[in-house]
Amino acid sequence: MRVAAAALQPAIQEWAAQRPQSVSSNALVGQQRALSALQQALNIGGRYAHSYVVTPAGMRIYDVIKEVEARHHWVHAQKYDWVYVANPDSAFEPLWVNLPAGSAQSFVVQLLTFFQTDINVRGPLRDHMVETFATERVAHYLDLVIDHTFEELPGNELANIIVSHNGDEPFILCDRVTEASLFGSIRLQSVEGTISSGLHLIEAGAILKANGGILAIDAEELLLQPGLWRKLKYILRTSQFHWPQPGDAKIATYYQPEAIPVQIKIFLLGERDIYAQLREHDRDFDNLFPFLADFSSHYSLQKEPLTPYFDYLKYVEEQAAILPLADDAYPALLKFVTRITDFHTELSLDTIAIMQLLREACALARAEQAQTLQGRYIQQAIQQREQRNGYIAELSRRSILEGQVYIQTEEAVVGQINGLTVVTAGGHEFGEPTRITATVHYGDGDIIDIDRKSELSGNIHTKGVMILSAYIANVFARNEAMALSATIVFEQSYHEVDGDSASLAELCCLLSALAEAPIQQGIAITGAVDQFGRVQAIGAVNEKIEGYFELCRTRGLNGSQGVIIPQANLSQLNLNDDVIAAVADEEFHIYAINDVSEALELLTQVQQKQLYERIEQRLNELQQGEREVPWWRRWFE
Structure with a gap:
């Protein structure tokens, strides 16, 4: 199915038109699940009702917890x-x-x-x-x-x-966790050679400062020092704060202030992986932290209306301290926030990423003495960011254009196809084509993955090759062994190949070699495939399409070039304006498929039935020839 230009990005203009006239700043939009958990935790006292808070990247933790505390006070707080x-x-x-x-x-x-x-x-x-x-x-x-x-x-x-x-004070945030910052300290002094301590040398830490209220602690910082975690657990279990002895074991001094009773609510802040590890490896964790407050990094339009998201954008705008957003700024901003999430129906809640873009765009606007932040400044900021980060992508594309890496984008070739990969360099992702070739020869039906044999294949890629081997065996060797074997390789690849997003390309390449059917080199392909030929979703679909489009545009679009993607990835398409314009002008094409048969027909211009008949005829001829030659001759020959 050829994808229309209108489907290559979300309905940005329609969303922008829904912006209400009056908005109010709100940092907690789309966080009802986490808010409900924290509200339950704040309604309960005692030592076994603390909360672990999953904090996604880009969330301004202080703002969020401050807003949570303003809405839901700890019922048992007494400072x-x-x-x-x-x-x-x-x-x-x-x-x-x-x-x-x-x-x-x-x-x-x-x-x-x-x-x-x-x-x-x-x-x-x-x-x-x-x-x-x-x-x-x-x-x-x-x-x-x-x-x-x-x-x-x-x-x-x-x-x-x-x-x-x-x-x-709404709460205390301890994001730089040391023994002194969390538990306090008793310092020592030397007077005329005598080392001692005193009242004025006692200094409280975050636990005592937050006693009677809420203390938020960075989990990763805390767990980097296992002794601190054990000490915190002891305080939570006993509700008593005992001061450590001042100094170290080499200094013989005694100073022991009376233990202070502790009544506190702990929010442990960290990633979901840390939460899973604590639950698995610490038997006390579930008892002390029964509440999981899972903050989301995305705002789902399938579950929530669009209008509240503009309240969140108002909060980001205020925190960024930028010029007022013009009406035409919202389409550009909404496209950016959907691009981060990779889904049409989800908007990003990455506050820091959005603030960074808005501040960069605002600097451009102020340089021109503009009174508002217009959409063109946001687009210019995005273009400047791509230009800054695009050096490696430019070098990769130049190597193809200069012929150092051989990639065809015209004509048709048997057993050769352009797969699409994504490269991550310094945190920046870009797509680039990779040439996959396959050859067939007399054998016992094995498919040899040269990358795996040379130990340049990751586990997931190896699994993908085994799946396509199973597909070919299921279709062509159900009753008897195949007399053909094949080899497949990523050409001019000198680093490890992993992932299964090229398995569809590899399968089409193999079938082309078996049927001796040429593949159109102007069409690149990405997608995973199962044992029955169904095409499955892959990641980084936008980067892959845009990377191949840039190569074709530089060489010159001829109207026959395009990309085949899984139908399941349609909801993730959010392409740049240049690609959308080329698709609208029918200079570049995007095809969405569900089955390998659709890909084969697009790539070879031959129906699947005819293609498979060629393969079966070839296999039958080889099987017949194998039976007519005596076994001893085959052995010695």
């Missing part, structure tokens, strides 16, 4: 200020006092006044402080030191504010 105070019984074991959030500074001032007041008249001040800082620990500590003067306290320090909350 305090934390102060360590001098222990009247030990200079090395300070005690903790928790205070209403934001009151730590006032408490320390009043505590100093308390010790400066005569012991006999402290009662009213004690009652005032208990009423002002209404926690049990305040009352307990004041009763403990009610008859002590400051001079009687061991050491020369009164208090140290460990955690103080200034305003409504």
Whole structure:
């Protein structure tokens, strides 16, 4: 089936026309699955209700979690200020006092006044402080030191504010995980050769700063240091934070602040692979992190209406701090976000990638002193990006044009076909054709993959060759062995070949050699095939088509060139304007097929039935000749 130009990209113009007049910034569009999981986690207290958050590439984690916390507060959140105070019984074991959030500074001032007041008249001040800082620990500590003067306290320090909350902090994000940043530290000092610690050397980490609220931790950073993961699990299981001994094992010192009770909600942020590994290798993980919040990198138009996506684009526009988007900017932007996802009905939620493009386009607009960001600036930014990244692709195409790599794009040849591959170089993907050839000879039906024999074939490619061998055996050697064998190879390929996207091309090439039917060299082909000849989807279809089109355009389009792709890949087509224009003018063609028979008819201009009759006639002649020659002559000859 020949694909019309209108089907080569999504309905971008129609989508742009649906943009509402009024939009509101929203970072959480299309994330209902993840939001539901986090809402459930935030409705539950206790130590066994934390959440693992899958964070796709390009998501601005801080923005997303801030928005989540604004919508769904942790029901059991209760934040305090934390102060360590001098222990009247030990200079090395300070005690903790928790205070209403934001009151730590006032408490320390009043505590100093308390010790400066005569012991006999402290009662009213004690009652005032208990009423002002209404926690049990305040009352307990004041009763403990009610008859002590400051001079009687061991050491020369009164208090140290460990955690103080200034305003409504929604959560704490720990994305640079070290032992000090997560758990805090107790530093050491040397005074006249004596190493010791003290109240002022206690420094809280993210766990204590987030105590009573939400702590988000980067999972990969955490797991790079296994000791930190074990320590975190212990805190979550016991709900107690115990300070490590200051210094290392070589320094004999003792300083042990009282353990602080911990009530916290943990969001562990990371990739899906890390989540799978933790579930498989850590038996405690499922108990501590039963909630999976799976954030998506795509917005599916099959499940959601288009209109909310413009709220997401508004959020990206605000974060990028760019010029206002003009009306004609939306078609170019929508094409870009669908191109990232590789599907017609899915839009990208890769915030950083979209921001990068918009900022680059905005720089071009500001250079021309434009007042709005127009579509031509976005297209220009995309073209500049392709030009920056296209050096390797240009070298590859030049090697073909100069004849160093032999690729035909005209005439017809037996046993030779142009397959399509995708090359990844430095994070940039581009498509290029590769010449596949096949020869047949007398034998026992084996198909020899030269790339595999020379150890240049990956496992998936080897599997693909075995599948096409099974197809040929099923069609032509169901009742008796074939008297023909074949060899197949990727010509001028000097690196490992992997993947099964060339298996359809290899099968057509083999059948061409068996039937001695020439293949049109102007038509390249990509697709995987199963044992019954059904054509299956492949990846990077746009890059493959555009790579071959550029070669044909440089040599000169003649109206007979084109590409054969699987029908299943139609929903992924999102080609550039040059390809669409060439298809509309019938200078270049794209064919979508479901079965190998359709590909053979397009490539050889011969119906499959006639083609297979040629192959069977040839095989019968060989089988007849084999039976007429005595076995001993065949052996010695």
